[in-house]
Amino acid sequence: MNIEQNYIYIGIALIVIVFILKAILGRKKPPTEDFVCARCKSKEKYTNRTIEAWRRGFKKIYCQSCHHLWLKNNPHHKKQQYHTSGGGCLSVLVLFALISVLTYGVIKYVS
Secondary structure, three states: OOHHHHHHHHHHHHHHHHHHHHHHHHHOOOOOOEEEEOOOEEEEEOOOOHHHHOOOOOOOOOHHHHHHHHHHHHHOOOOOOOOOOOHHHHHHHHHHHHHHHHHHHHHHHHO
């Protein structure tokens, strides 16, 4: 086996690994496009806020109007910011480098 073939195998392995990781770690979405507000019972489309609430396991999801009303009645929650994990570019790069080195080592050992 020559060096060009090793790079081809490494590239194919990395593409497969990326697709597998994307399938495993992909962001979950609600099963439907809309939900029923827990307060006013109106049917609403999911927004980024309500999707994040759904991902966090909240059982009661509110429409924008009811959510604003709740915030108005609970002012101490206005200042609280919730941040979602962005996935971390550094961890992805480290994982990618580790998988690359391991794949190259396995190919080199087999050939």
